[in-house]
Amino acid sequence: MQMPVHIVAALGFVENDQEEILVVKERRSGKWVFPGGQVEVGENLMDGIIREVKEESGIDVEISHLTSIYSNTGTYEGHSGVKIVPTKVMFDFVCKPVGGGLATSDETSDSRWVSKEEVLDMVSDPALRIRYQAYLDYNGNINYMDYITRPQFELKLKRNV
Template sequence: MQMPVHIVAAGGLVENSKGEILLVKERRGGHWVFPGGQVEVGENLMDGVIREVKEESGIDVIVSHLVGVYSNTATYEGHSGVKIVPTKVMFDFVCQPIGGALTTSDETSDSRWVNKEDVLDMVTAPALRTRYQAYLDYNGSVQYMDYITKPKFEIKMERTI
């Protein structure tokens, strides 16, 4: 039996005291997203999101609370020698900025604070739009969702936990 393989990632929904959300623009693809990425070997989820936000945007954060857990159960052919991209499990955390300065990175070409109500005008990826809406709708219960992104975005299961 083959051992299961998952990519584990953490996303940071960073809101400042003005009600603005931190967004970064991906170098590859040019899409606006909230910062986040894969958790490294030996790294816990919260340290991973803190590191990813800092690396991608220059902003230092503390983690407030978990708002969503998501499974992207689509598997598809990768790039750069990756044969198959496995199932991804993502944890979205609300974070508060505590320092740093906006910057870019090897992965991002821009970073900025965006009015909370304008975020959906900039974020175009259906999965990220859905996850951001779960943040806006947060009522104390964590959102769980199973979706696929390819060949097209489709929610397979949704509930609060």
Template sequence: MQMPVHIVAAGGFVENDKGEILLVKTRRGGHWVFPGGQVEVGENLIDGLVREVKEESGIDVEVSHLVGVFSNTATYPGHSGVKTVPTKVMFDFVCEPKGGELATSDETSDSRWVRKEEVLDMVLAPALRTRYQAYLGYDGSIHYMDYVTKPQFELKLDRKI
């Protein structure tokens, strides 16, 4: 049996005191997303998320609490020498901005604060929309979802734990 390989990532729902949500626009694909990304070797989830938010948006954050755990169990051909993209496990946290200035990076072409009710007008990817809706419906229970994104988005499991 081959040892399993997973990508571990963390995402941040950063909300300011005006009730606005931080979004960044990716250079690759040009889509609006929540800041976050893969946790590096030897890095914990929270440090990885703080680093990713700062790198992608210029904003310093403090991680508040976990709202969801998500598995993208689709495997598909990768790029840049990656034969197969493995299962991804993502942890979404609520974050509070603590400083910094909106900026862009090698990965992002724009960053901005968006009114909470306008976020779904900008975030179009079905998986990200589903995760944002879980954030909006947070009631103290952690949301767990299993989905695939390719060949098309399919929600396979949705429960609270």
């Protein structure tokens, strides 16, 4: 029997003392997103998000709390030798900046702090928009959502756990 394969990823909603949110611009797509990405082999979730935020934005963070867990249950054809991109399990954390400075990387062409009200003017991806709204609405209960992103975004399940 073959073991199931999932991509595990983490995203950070980094909020500074001025209640601004950290966003980064992806080089590949040109879209504004929140820092985060795949957890590497042998790495735990929290170390993964701390590394990803630093790599993509130059900002050092500490994790405050988990707000949401997501499943992207859609699979699709990959590229560069990847036949099928598998289901993803994603965790969203609220983080606080503790050092570093805004920077770019091989993956990002810009990074900046924006007011909470401006975020949705910049972030266009439907999955990220719904995840940001869940962050804004966080009331102490963990959000869980199941969605697919291709061929178009579809929310399949939304609940608190």
